[in-house]
Amino acid sequence: MGNNPDRGRTITTVLGRRLGGELLQMREACGLRQMHAAEALTASVTKVAKIERGQVPMRDPDVRALCHLYGQSDEAVIGKLLALAKADRERRKAHGWWNQYPQLQAMVEYVALEDIATNIRTWQLAIVPGLLQTADYARALAVGNGHWEDPDEIEPFVESRMARQARLDGENPLELWAVVHEAALRQLVGGRDVMRAQLEHLLDLARRPNVKLQVLPYLAGAHPGMTSAFTIVSFTEPGALDVVHVDTASSTLWLESNTDADHHNGLFDRLTRLSLAQRNSVRLIDGILKEM
Incomplete structure (x- = not known):
């Protein structure tokens, strides 16, 4: 096995991809486009694409805003997404052993x-x-x-x-x-x-x-x-x-x-x-x- 000193610094996107994938499914289920999500977040379409690919962390208000836009009012579902977003943020900022x-x-x-x-x-x-x-x-x-x-x-x-x-x-x-x-x-x-x-x-x-x-x-x-x-x-x-x-x-x-x-x-x-x-x-x- 080779020795790659940068490999240990790689930030995982597993949790981000999971969150982004669920938000993507919700958006497509209600027939909206990325531009509509961008307007709800006051962000660019590029940022929405990165969110849905799990490339950037999400703040809780943004998760709630997208849930509201997509007609998701079930607090159990929203709570699950918020917990996933929190775990993803914690992992991204971690500097582990x-x-x-x-x-x-x-x-x-x-x-x-x-x-x-x-x-x-x-x-x-x-x-x-x-x-x-x-x-x-x-x-x-x-x-x-x-x-x-x-x-x-x-x-x-x-x-x-x-x-x-x-x-x-x-x-x-x-x-x-x-x-x-x-x-x-x-x-x-x-x-x-x-x-x-x-x-x-x-x-x-x-x-x-x-x-x-x-x-x-x-x-x-x-x-x-x-x-x-x-x-x-x-x-x-x-x-x-x-x-x-x-x-x-x-x-x-x-x-x-x-x-x-x-x-x-x-x-x-x-x-x-x-x-x-x-x-x-x-x-x-x-x-x-x-x-x-």
Whole structure:
């Protein structure tokens, strides 16, 4: 992987695109043009185009003005858009700790959103989720994937992964719900000693009130999560303002529509029902640990 010092300074537009897309749909639904929105905001058509593409932040009065213009009076809908605009503004002005780690590379956008999220639900097929990894496990993964041109970059990458885990602590810790396939717990990443320590770490984390951990066992058979892993990032109550992150071997996908969010929320719900309850998941992890 190359070292791009500017990558960590990139401002995410995921939330802005989500907000702009919803406002665009509202405008088109009532048959108005960008010039009408520009008049309502006393702004240029160019600015409205940038808003709808998620390229600029929005003030609360502008959100309300456009909702009024588009005939949207439902305070629940307006409140959702205002919350999205606020989260987008906070992200744009943030100068996060991740900027000092160019090794994060393509993960920068995800980590920046993770930093302001209130709730994360993740389904992992083959690895322990990053927020639950030990340093040795993360290091073994980095070595194993073979992407690093410079081995000296691996250690800062591991440090950055450990820094992410600070979100699980503090006065307002991140609520994490992780569903992990049994295969990820049996794969000897880094060898038996590393995996023993990783499994012990999972057992410790499962005791935290803000961490829910379930295991999907081999015995579950075919299941709806077989095609890919994914993470649902939420910024308010569960189900609101969700964006979905999907990491592939060659790219990172952000799925931002309500349809995509609803689809993956449904997938996650089905996976949780197929998985062991947390207490039984803990027993399974403990059993795998004893086998090692």
